[in-house]
Amino acid sequence: MLEARSRAWAEIDEQAIVHNLAEVQKLVGKTKIMGIVKANAYGHGDVACARVLADAGVDFFGVSSVDEALNLRDHGITQDILILGYTPPEHFHYLYEKNLVQSLCSYAYAQKLNDFAGAHHQVIRAHCKVDTGMNRTGVIYQPQEKHMDEILAEYRLPHVHTEGIFSHFPVSDDLQEDSRTFTERQIRLFQEVLNGLQEQGIDPGIRHIQNSYGILNYGDLGMDYCRPGLLWMGVTSDDAIPIRSDPDFIPVLSLYANVSVVKTIQPGMTVSYGRHFTAERPTKVATLSIGYADGLPRLVSNQGWEVLIHGHRCPQIGNICMDQLMVDATEVPDVQEGDTACLVGTQNGQRVTIDEISRKAHTINNETLSALAARVPRMKKRGK
Known part of the structure; x- marks a missing residue:
């Protein structure tokens, strides 16, 4: 790692x-x-x-x-x-x-x-x-x-x-x-x-x-x-599936990406391939340097899936691209290029799970995790 x-x-x-x-x-x-x-x-x-x-x-x-x-x-x-x-x-x-x-x-x-x-x-x-x-x-x-x-x-x-x-x-x-x-x-x-x-x-x-x-x-x-x-x-196939036991598991994997660009678009402007998202208000769009070639299922596009930036939940908008995706960061005051977006894990006391991605893609965590591409480096978690 x-x-x-x-x-x-x-x-x-x-x-x-x-x-x-x-x-x-x-x-x-x-x-x-x-x-x-x-x-x-x-x-x-x-x-x-x-x-x-x-x-x-x-x-x-x-x-x-x-x-x-x-x-x-x-x-x-x-x-x-x-x-x-x-x-x-x-x-x-x-x-x-x-x-x-x-x-x-x-x-x-x-x-x-x-x-x-x-x-x-x-x-x-x-x-x-x-x-x-x-x-x-x-x-x-x-x-x-x-x-x-x-x-x-x-x-x-x-x-x-x-x-x-x-x-x-x-x-x-x-x-x-x-x-x-x-x-x-x-x-x-x-x-x-x-x-x-x-x-x-x-x-x-x-x-x-x-x-x-x-x-x-x-x-x-x-x-x-x-x-x-x-x-x-530290996970199951889907945390909504009931089980007979009550283990105290800790998810091992967290997933992050850099914010590469931040821009504000006006009402009526559209985002990404297919123009499936149209802004209804002035919208701060943050582009993240991760996409479906990194293993994120394209099926979660425009499904209300959220990532964390500065601990704020930001809905994903527009079609996920091969190497990039966009989120609505309007509610994040100081978002800028170089910030870290958390797609799976904990940030500023807020948590997003692999289950949220899997459910939006209508699959199980086994598939979502296994699809994580080799080009995404696996790093040893830094000590706190």
Whole structure:
């Protein structure tokens, strides 16, 4: 992480990461934490955040792809790394060369991995993915169709060391009765698989099933690991979604941009592409040096989204441009070029959240944060 300001920048509060980890740990008891740092740690900076997590005791990381895993390895992350997604066969060699753990997307995929490892006189580490209802990847084990034979076969492959097993919740964020029933059924199905393995004399190895909302709403399930992503970042997918627990999370990321120009326009004058904002009064327009190429969704244009300047809420006006956006700063007395606008975070005692952006864009924080562009520097938050 850099230490100097740019035209637009994000600040990462490393102390907040440690605090949030402790809050997660309170919810899951002795269950260990697998730090999910895929998608550049949801836009927070995977390497820098992984280092903070590792220093705080996290000994397992989850990523989406072999490329993400290699990036961590290349930057000195030595802890175990689970690749949650698909690795193409031409990249199988990295799995043993870099001591990575591959999730088994299907039994056919596990066989292909086994054949490759055998041909190269290697053993590749893996976790069995059980599909208890997500219907995305993994061996199906659901009331309508149970492929226990394939799960057993994955554990018996000679050149794939299946040292763990996991599943995933699609509706653990929903507290409606139907969704709760579905999630609780998934938990029972997963336990049924674990029992089936043990009955065959097979140690399932590392067990994990809880994503962030699984942690928030289902507490300690007695597994070996849980998989928080957004939680260690101090946010949920949407702070309007009710949860069963009451953690004290601190958002890790704040987002800022410079004011580049301030001008006053007269009634009838329009702002930005498409001329979708027309001034109804003399309006002080502040242009900020950040836009949709920096990851801000263009969908929030003219939707009443507000940023902070000198602690005053300033509505965004006109269409957001690739590198710039405009706000109505009429109520900010001394706004000028070089001032700092806060798009996410706290300024002068006022707060704006990532949730406000996501809701205006009709999406969730996972997407909004992950879209934050690489050209926006991630900086370590300065001490107070």
